[in-house]
Amino acid sequence: MDIIRVLLADDQALVRAGFATMLSVEDDIEVVGQVTNGREAAAFAAEHDVDVILMDVQMPVMDGIKATELITRAGRGKVIILTTFEREDYLFDAIRSGASGFLLKNAEPEDLIAAVQAVAGGYALLAPEVTVRVIERFARQLDAEGRDAPTSQPSGELQKLLESLTQREKEVLASMATGLSNAELAQKLFLAEATVKSHVSSLLAKIQVRDRVQAVVFAYESGLIRPGE
Missing domain, CATH: 3.40.50.2300 (Response regulator)
Known part of the structure; x- marks a missing residue:
């Protein structure tokens, strides 16, 4: 253990x-x-x-x-x-x-x-629904203030990181940013939960973030999804 x-x-x-x-x-x-x-x-x-x-x-x-x-x-x-x-x-x-x-x-x-x-x-x-509410407000605040998000990556670098993801990984990230758990992701995308976990681990490594909170911020910052979507 x-x-x-x-x-x-x-x-x-x-x-x-x-x-x-x-x-x-x-x-x-x-x-x-x-x-x-x-x-x-x-x-x-x-x-x-x-x-x-x-x-x-x-x-x-x-x-x-x-x-x-x-x-x-x-x-x-x-x-x-x-x-x-x-x-x-x-x-x-x-x-x-x-x-x-x-x-x-x-x-x-x-x-x-x-x-x-x-x-x-x-x-x-944070619970998924709380995470989404907070991150959306956070994304709006960053947009209004013109500040960098936690990844601190230039916009061009963000796009490169986003492009490094497969289409399936982008789907997983976008759905994860709406507050879905691994089990819910698996049901929505018609995948095994173990496969979803594998995709999550892979995309976290590719976009160079530590965890799901930072991945959700990345999804907004990179433009993959927009506040309110």
């Missing part, structure tokens, strides 16, 4: 202790470190083998958004952003910085555990 190595980044000791206690009951999860700010999180991830970082947003020295950007750009782990505030601007900033998920601190223990396991497995933390 593969062990998921988790780093906790929060400036409140009681919060870190609580998360560590909740996660320690799982045989496949190990808390390998606890830090108090974003700078320490980035440094720890650079020096240790970490799979998932549970990252608070508001911390001293360096906030969680900046730390997430440093960690994900270096490919040093997948980040779940934690916050006590259900604010969409945090979610937008988290996605922009390369986070793989977003979770409120008052989430139930089973939701926290499921989030860690899902992100470690390469899945989006």
Whole structure:
């Protein structure tokens, strides 16, 4: 059994202790470190083998958004952003910085555990319907502001990456961006679920993104689909 190595980044000791206690009951999860700010999180991830970082947003020295950007750009782990505030601007900033998920601190223990396991497995933390709603709004905001999306790829490079996909992979990506699960994709495209999983893994590698959240952003950014479609 593969062990998921988790780093906790929060400036409140009681919060870190609580998360560590909740996660320690799982045989496949190990808390390998606890830090108090974003700078320490980035440094720890650079020096240790970490799979998932549970990252608070508001911390001293360096906030969680900046730390997430440093960690994900270096490919040093997948980040779940934690916050006590259900604010969409945090979610937008988290996605922009390369986070793989977003979770409120008052989430139930089973939701926290499921989030860690899902992100470690390469899945989006957000429920499909929430992912679509958030990413669509995010895409509109990026379009209105003229900012780059999380892939940070020039438009020409995006088109090259998009063209590297087979027609079937484009169909899978477009359907995935509308919130369909693997099982639903299989039913819609008349494929075996194992075949869908293979297509998803292949297209993630080709478009150079870490997980389904970033793949959905890519689908909008590249023009494969448009907000509201």
